Amino acid sequence: GQNIDQPTEMTATEGAIVQINCTYQTSGFNGLFWYQQHAGEAPTFLSYNVLDGLEEKGRFSSFLSRSKGYSYLLLKELQMKDSASYLCAVMDSNYQLIWGAGTKLIIKP
Amino acid sequence: DVKVTQSSRYLVKRTGEKVFLECVQDMDHENMFWYRQDPGLGLRLIYFSYDVKMKEKGDIPEGYSVSREKKERFSLILESASTNQTSMYLCASSLGQEYQPQHFGDGTRLSIL
Numbered sequence: 001g002q003n004i005d006q007p008t009e010m011t012a013t014e015g016a017i018v019q020i021n022c023t024y025q026t027s028g029f030n031g032l033f034w035y036q037q038h039a040g041e042a043p044t045f046l047s048y049n050v051l052d053g054l055e056e057k058g059r060f061s062s063f064l065s066r067s068k069g070y071s072y073l074l075l076k077e078l079q080m081k082d083s084a085s086y087l088c089a090v091m092d093s094n095y096q097l098i099w100g101a102g103t104k105l106i107i108k109p
Numbered sequence: 110d111v112k113v114t115q116s117s118r119y120l121v122k123r124t125g126e127k128v129f130l131e132c133v134q135d136m137d138h139e140n141m142f143w144y145r146q147d148p149g150l151g152l153r154l155i156y157f158s159y160d161v162k163m164k165e166k167g168d169i170p171e172g173y174s175v176s177r178e179k180k181e182r183f184s185l186i187l188e189s190a191s192t193n194q195t196s197m198y199l200c201a202s203s204l205g206q207e208y209q210p211q212h213f214g215d216g217t218r219l220s221i222l
Contacts, residue, residue: 004151031208042213095207099151
């Protein structure tokens with residue numbers, strides 16, 4: 001079966017760095033997406049990786065290793081507004097998105 | 110900016126009712142999707158559409174149907190609502206290419222009593 005695993009909840013301190021991991025087992029791979037979802041709001045697109053390596057976008061970076069079925073989202077200089085759920089999704093061989101359950105990130109002052 | 114608008118943020122209906130959830134996007138996207146989101150589970154795809162009057166079943170289509178008569182509008186229909194359909198429903202749209210991200214509406218929190 002297809003499976004996306006990510007931690008249920010993480011806690012970090014304002015100003016610090018946090019890494020949210022995502023491992024996947026899917027039938028085929030056509031890219032991995034990260035989304036941010038604040039409570040009661042729509043998911044919003046953060047990043048897309050299809051090749052191995054690190055993609056940096058301001059305070060947020062996303063890494064992919066296709067051979068290991070692994071990705072992480074790195075958030076630097078954490079701000080209180082980064083408190084949200086972070087969703088990992090993999091596009092399979094049928095170009096359908098398989099979603100993880102999301103990681104709730106709690107930022108403490 | 111892409112705007113995906115869902116007709117209601119909150120909706121309460123009774124068991125057995127026929128329920129319509131509406132979604133409209135303003136960016137001429139080819140693809141539209143309906144998901145449900147439940148605590149502890151990832152988003153689950155109900156139905157999707159790659160073109161007008163075209164629809165495909167997702168992972169959990171049972172008890173639902175859809176309609177896409179115009180490119181910008183994608184409707185989700187609960188034929189006879191049941192309590193296990195109480196959930197958050199999210200509509201999304203994307204451009205035709207596979208690597209394009211999906212853009213989501215704010216969701217409809219539906220309660221079936």
